[in-house]
Amino acid sequence: MPILSKLLKKKQKQRKNDNYRQQQDPQKPENLPILREYKDNISRIKGEFGNSNDIVIREIVHCKHRGALVYVDGLVDSRAISDFILESFNENDIDTDGMDYFQFMTEKAVALGSNEVIHDWNQVYDMLLSGNTIIFLEGYNKAISGETKGWEKRAITEPSTQLSIRGPKDSFTETLRTNTALLRRRIKSPNLWLESMRIGTVSQTDIAIMYIKGIANEKIVKEVKDRLKRINIDSISSSGYIEQLIEDQSWTTFPTTYHSERPDTVTSQLLEGRVAIIVDGTPFVITAPALFIQFFQAADDYYSRFDISTGIRLLRILAFIIALLGPAVYIAGTTFHQEMIPTTMAIAIAAQRENVPFPAFVEALIMEVTFEILREAGLRLPRAVGQAVSIVGALVIGQAAVQAGFVSPVMVIVVSITAIANFSTPVFAMAIAARLIRFVLMGLATILGFYGIMLGLMFMSIHLCSLRSFGIPYMMPIAPFNMRNQQDIFVRFPIWAMKYRPMFISKGNMVRSGENQKPGPPKQGDDNQSSKGES
Amino acid sequence: MEKAKIKASQMFILVVLFEMGSAILVGLGVQAKQDAWMAVLLGLMGGLLLFLIYYRLFKYYPDLPLTSYLQKITGKWIGGLLGLLYIIYFIYMATRVLRDFGELLTTTIYTSTPLIVINSLMILTIMYGIHKGFEVIARVGELYFGIVYFMAIAGIILISVSGLIHIEFLQPVFEYGWKPVVGTALKQTITFPFGEMVVFTMFLPFLNNHKKVKLACMGGMILAGINIAITAAINVATLGAELFTRSNFPLLTTIGKIQLANFIERLDVLFMLYLVVGGFFKISLYFYAAVAGTADLFKFKNHQMLSFPIGFIILFASVTIASNYAEHIKEGLDVIPVYLNWPLQIIIPCFLLVIAFLRNRKKKKTPSAS
Numbered sequence: 001m002p003i004l005s006k007l008l009k010k011k012q013k014q015r016k017n018d019n020y021r022q023q024q025d026p027q028k029p030e031n032l033p034i035l036r037e038y039k040d041n042i043s044r045i046k047g048e049f050g051n052s053n054d055i056v057i058r059e060i061v062h063c064k065h066r067g068a069l070v071y072v073d074g075l076v077d078s079r080a081i082s083d084f085i086l087e088s089f090n091e092n093d094i095d096t097d098g099m100d101y102f103q104f105m106t107e108k109a110v111a112l113g114s115n116e117v118i119h120d121w122n123q124v125y126d127m128l129l130s131g132n133t134i135i136f137l138e139g140y141n142k143a144i145s146g147e148t149k150g151w152e153k154r155a156i157t158e159p160s161t162q163l164s165i166r167g168p169k170d171s172f173t174e175t176l177r178t179n180t181a182l183l184r185r186r187i188k189s190p191n192l193w194l195e196s197m198r199i200g201t202v203s204q205t206d207i208a209i210m211y212i213k214g215i216a217n218e219k220i221v222k223e224v225k226d227r228l229k230r231i232n233i234d235s236i237s238s239s240g241y242i243e244q245l246i247e248d249q250s251w252t253t254f255p256t257t258y259h260s261e262r263p264d265t266v267t268s269q270l271l272e273g274r275v276a277i278i279v280d281g282t283p284f285v286i287t288a289p290a291l292f293i294q295f296f297q298a299a300d301d302y303y304s305r306f307d308i309s310t311g312i313r314l315l316r317i318l319a320f321i322i323a324l325l326g327p328a329v330y331i332a333g334t335t336f337h338q339e340m341i342p343t344t345m346a347i348a349i350a351a352q353r354e355n356v357p358f359p360a361f362v363e364a365l366i367m368e369v370t371f372e373i374l375r376e377a378g379l380r381l382p383r384a385v386g387q388a389v390s391i392v393g394a395l396v397i398g399q400a401a402v403q404a405g406f407v408s409p410v411m412v413i414v415v416s417i418t419a420i421a422n423f424s425t426p427v428f429a430m431a432i433a434a435r436l437i438r439f440v441l442m443g444l445a446t447i448l449g450f451y452g453i454m455l456g457l458m459f460m461s462i463h464l465c466s467l468r469s470f471g472i473p474y475m476m477p478i479a480p481f482n483m484r485n486q487q488d489i490f491v492r493f494p495i496w497a498m499k500y501r502p503m504f505i506s507k508g509n510m511v512r513s514g515e516n517q518k519p520g521p522p523k524q525g526d527d528n529q530s531s532k533g534e535s
Numbered sequence: 536m537e538k539a540k541i542k543a544s545q546m547f548i549l550v551v552l553f554e555m556g557s558a559i560l561v562g563l564g565v566q567a568k569q570d571a572w573m574a575v576l577l578g579l580m581g582g583l584l585l586f587l588i589y590y591r592l593f594k595y596y597p598d599l600p601l602t603s604y605l606q607k608i609t610g611k612w613i614g615g616l617l618g619l620l621y622i623i624y625f626i627y628m629a630t631r632v633l634r635d636f637g638e639l640l641t642t643t644i645y646t647s648t649p650l651i652v653i654n655s656l657m658i659l660t661i662m663y664g665i666h667k668g669f670e671v672i673a674r675v676g677e678l679y680f681g682i683v684y685f686m687a688i689a690g691i692i693l694i695s696v697s698g699l700i701h702i703e704f705l706q707p708v709f710e711y712g713w714k715p716v717v718g719t720a721l722k723q724t725i726t727f728p729f730g731e732m733v734v735f736t737m738f739l740p741f742l743n744n745h746k747k748v749k750l751a752c753m754g755g756m757i758l759a760g761i762n763i764a765i766t767a768a769i770n771v772a773t774l775g776a777e778l779f780t781r782s783n784f785p786l787l788t789t790i791g792k793i794q795l796a797n798f799i800e801r802l803d804v805l806f807m808l809y810l811v812v813g814g815f816f817k818i819s820l821y822f823y824a825a826v827a828g829t830a831d832l833f834k835f836k837n838h839q840m841l842s843f844p845i846g847f848i849i850l851f852a853s854v855t856i857a858s859n860y861a862e863h864i865k866e867g868l869d870v871i872p873v874y875l876n877w878p879l880q881i882i883i884p885c886f887l888l889v890i891a892f893l894r895n896r897k898k899k900k901t902p903s904a905s
Contacts, residue, residue: 337644340801448648448656450804451640454811455660458675462660465674466667479677481544 031122034143038136041143042068048125055128062089065101067137075131077150084112085133085146102140110135112146119143129204153178159261162426166303171261176206176280182263183210187270191215197228199242203235206280207242215273217507220470224275224288239282246277246288248468253436255429256469258290265299273506289469289505291476293489295430296320306494313492319421323434326418327364328441328453330411334360336449352408361446363407367415368439370397375419472504494518539669543747548680549673549820550735550755551762555683556817557632558728558759559766560639560810562785567719569705569776572768577720579760582729583753588884589732590749593739595891601736602828608891615832617883622828624879625734626849629821631867633657633853636814638860639784644803651854657811658850661819665826665842669741672819679812686805687762691769693793693802699773723868726876728763729756733880737824783860822849 035041042057049055054073059066069085088110099107106115118124118134119142128134131149156178159171172179180194191213198204207228211221227246236242239259247256258274260266261283266276269287277286296316301309334353338346356363374393378386398416401407418438425431437460444452467474477485485502487493496517500510541549564574596604601621606614637654645653664672694700709716732752739748770785773792782788787806794800825845830838857863 337804340804342798342800448645448653450807451645451653451811452656454808455656458660458811458815459663461675461678462664462667462671465678466671473674475674475678479674480542481677 031120033120034118034124034136034141036139036141038066038068038138041136042070044121045070045124045128060086060089063092063101065138067135069133069135070128071133071148072128072131075129075151076133076148080112080148080150081133085110085135085148102137102142102144105135105137106144110144110146112148114147116145117142118145126204156182161428162260162262162265162299164262164299164303167262167299168264170263172263172266172278172283172285174281174283176208176278179263179278179283179285180208180210183267183270183276186263186267187212192270195225199228199231200233200235203237205236207236208278210270210276210278212270212273215271215501215506215509216275217273217505219507220273220289220472220505221275223470224277228277236279237281239277239279239284239286242277242279243286248470252463252467253433254292254464254467254474255295255427255433256288256290256467256474258287258294258427259284259429260287260427261285262299268299268302271512272501289472290474291469291472291502292464292474293476293478295425295427297488298426301492302495306492309492310490314490316424316426317490319424320430320434323418323422323425323431324438325441325453326414326421327368327438328445328456329450330414331360331364331442332445332449332453335446349408349410352410355405356408357405358407359446360411361442363411364414364442365439367401367407367411368418368442370401371415371419372435476504477502539673539741540743541670541673541741543742543744543751545673545677546738546742546748546751547755547758548676549738549816550732550752551759552676552680552683552813552816553734553820554728554731554756554759555762556728556813557635558763559813560784560786561635562770562779562782563727563763563767564719564724565780565785566723567716568710568780569771570708570710570716571719571771571779572705572764573708574716574719574724575760575764575767577716578724578729579756579764581720581725582732582756582760585725585730585881585884586732586753586756588888589736589739590752591888592884592891593736593748595895597745598740600738600740600827600831601733602831604891605887608887608894618828618832621879622825622832624875625737625821625825625828626845626852627856627875628731628734629818629825629849630852630856631863631871632814632817632821633849634856634863635867636810636818637853638863639787639810640807642783642860643787644807651850654853655850657814657818658846658853661815661822662842662846664815664819665823665846666839669738669823669827672816672823676816679816683809683812686809690790690793690802690805691765693795693799694769694773694789697793697795699789699792700769701772701775704772704775705768722872726872726880729760730876730880732756733884734820734824737827738820818849822846 035044042059045055045057056069056071056073058069060069061067069081071081088105106117116127118127123145124134124143127145131147131151132145133148135144135146137143153175154173156170156173158169170182172182184192189212192210193213194208194210196206196208199207209221209224209228224246228242231242231245233241233245243255243257243259244250249256258269260269266285266287270276274287274289277288279286296313298312298316301313304312333341334349338350341349353360358366374397377393378389380386381389398412402409402412422431422435425434437456441453441456444456446452448455465473465475465479473480476482477489482503484500487498487500488502496513496519499513501512503510562571564571564578567574592601592604596607599607602618605617605621608614609617633654634650636657637650640653641648641650664675735752739752742748742751766786770789771779773789774782774785778788779785787803790802790806793802822842822845826838826841829835829841829845835841857866
């Protein structure tokens with residue numbers, strides 16, 4: 001490990017050098033001022049974009065002034081252009097009130113949400129590619145940039161991965177603005193702060209950081225920002241890129257940042273003091289810091305009553321353990337510890353395994369790998385075929401494998417229970433970690449039975465305890481133990497008893513609810529409550 | 536030295552897990568027959584007194600581990616030699632626990648697996664823990680504390696529901712007089728496991744609140760002592776004094792007797808689960824003390840690089856220290872307490888305290904005189 005860290009340090013040094021070079025890199029066009037001749041400006045744009053035909057250039061003549069509109073087709077709302085910009089250029093008898101023509105056009109005539117005067121070419125490219133319309137006017141070495149953003153958006157739909165029964169049915173989309181609006185609509189407080197930046201030297205992807213001032217821990221907010229600023233990469237295709245570039249540790253199968261496509265989940269995390277990172281073009285919003293137990297909390301836990309959601313959550317944790325240990329325990333039981341299985345059951349299993357030519361490990365491996373392939377194929381196949389193929393595949397292969405004597409029926413049961421249990425983890429990133437570790441534990445069980453499994457689990461717990469997410473220990477309220485934060489771990493306390501925000505994640509403002517929130521019937525002799533309230 | 540900071544509750548849990556560690560597995564105080572539990576409690580009293588000595592020493596040098604204040608108290612050379620002696624002692628004790636642990640598995644469940652395979656996998660896991668540092672070990676302790684307690688309660692309920700407990704096995708009290716009880720306490724239970732608290736002299740500076748040292752450590756010792764005494768009593772009540780004395784691992788025999796509804800039987804897995812957890816913490820703490828001591832004595836900046844060489848020493852020594860289990864146990868019962876535990880856990884700390892007392896009195900006097 002020390003060698004590794006040394007290597008990493010070297011890389012970091014290199015990165016610094018790269019950074020320096022990039023700043024000097026003449027890849028980006030030089031920041032030139034806008035020219036007075038609008039024709040020169042237009043030919044420059046044509047040259048820069050290589051005559052791409054989605055760059056629309058429309059020349060205009062207005063009150064003896066000549067000029068041109070430039071916009072990128074598809075990124076703009078063409079109705080806004082025709083209704084507001086072109087309309088204002090059609091009006092020919094204008095009263096400039098003694099104002100300069102350019103100033104007049106900017107302030108009075110072009111009736112758009114926001115107009116900006118820009119002076120240099122970097123701004124021109126920036127605005128143009130974000131969907132603004134640039135207006136060059138003859139004789140002015142500046143241009144008007146009018147906001148005409150309006151591209152095709154996907155409508156807000158039901159979430160496709162994190163479903164809920166009682167919760168809200170909207171989900172994030174690929175558009176940054178829509179996503180921030182979804183959060184704003186849920187937290188109507190000026191303390192919900194939004195900071196934006198652009199990441200990706202080529203792709204220039206918009207990224208927004210949202211947090212609630214006064215609840216979020218300033219240190220963590222700063223850390224998130226610092227880590228985002230450090231990113232120097234050509235493009236960000238999805239929030240998965242950001243996630244991998246800002247996590248504390250890469251050498252782990254466990255996710256150390258949370259991601260969700262549910263606005264209500266992200267809202268509640270913001271209210272716990274976490275920081276949300278929204279990436280344009282991804283319907284998954286990242287929140288940090290993330291704790292281990294968080295991946296077992298589903299949105300529905302908070303929408304149903306506490307006893308039910310506690311039961312469901314414990315079930316989910318049990319399912320995670322089954323998904324992790326299922327085949328490993330089967331292997332250990334059948335190869336090492338037959339005496340621990342009740343006699344009748346041991347005989348039944350032995351009878352079934354009689355004709356199986358493989359040792360338990362190979363048997364389990366065949367079935368597990370088959371299942372994983374089916375699952376992966378089911379994911380990639382065209383939707384119409386996918387489900388049918390996966391069901392038929394599972395049935396046919398399961399049935400046929402048993403009949404052919406490759407595997408025993410018990411193995412099929414074990415594999416299917418494990419697989420189904422694996423789906424009950426609310427967040428895919430955690431479920432897939434269990435899937436991977438399962439194979440390691442199967443190997444250990446083959447070598448040393450339950451002792452191997454125990455050592456594997458011990459190793460895993462050391463690893464989990466050593467992880468940190470933005471400086472917060474990953475196993476937070478369990479190890480290190482914190483009594484105050486046990487309200488939302490294994491037992492989900494009633495909402496009125498969940499008084500405090502998680503420690504360390506939020507700072508300062510820890511209390512969520514007032515005193516005496518416990519509901520109940522009116523007390524006896526309390527009939528004239530209103531008069532009491534007045535006094 | 537690593538700059539770790541742990542909470543008092545974490546220290547408490549580490550003390551409990553360390554003390555219970557292997558003491559619950561082997562028949563502690565078997566020489567006292569059915570009064571084993573009393574020998575354990577007597578040992579606990581002695582252990583608490585001993586800890587007060589360590590605590591006084593810690594009070595004199597609150598920021599230093601044992602290996603450092605040895606040099607302050609007795610001078611550079613003698614202190615260094617004594618420090619080295621303690622490091623070797625810690626390594627040796629880690630080795631012994633690892634051997635105990637491996638023997639247990641090879642004699643009970645993995646009868647055809649070589650000892651070195653069992654031990655090497657265990658030491659690899661521990662090396663990983665040591666590599667991650669003391670704070671991580673403390674956190675893992677918190678994670679497993681609940682599980683151990685859950686298992687213990689489940690075990691006690693199952694044993695009593697199975698109707699295995701015969702209180703009359705615990706009687707007559709003092710059948711052979713009080714002499715064997717006191718003798719066992721002096722010879723065995725004071726030093727093992729309670730005197731082993733000497734290893735915590737390496738860790739006390741890690742505690743973030745120095746005022747809570749007494750509470751955390753002595754509380755932990757008391758809880759662990761009571762647990763061990765209860766276990767001893769249950770073992771005797773289940774097996775009878777005779778079988779208890781003869782059995783290599785009384786707890787395993789006791790658990791093996793559980794039989795409920797023809798379904799819950801052969802719960803050796805529970806036992807093994809505890810075995811791995813308890814063994815892990817006991818070996819880890821000895822191991823870490825050795826690593827921290829070496830780093831401190833020889834001025835290593837990075838203790839992590841020491842975990843591999845010392846780990847391999849422990850691994851190979853665990854296979855070679857005794858040619859068979861009988862020899863190993865004989866050493867453990869007759870040689871270790873007299874020649875290692877008593878001098879290193881009791882006599883040297885007592886001398887240290889006396890010298891430290893004299894030195895610090897002088898120091899206190901000089902400023903007042905001037």
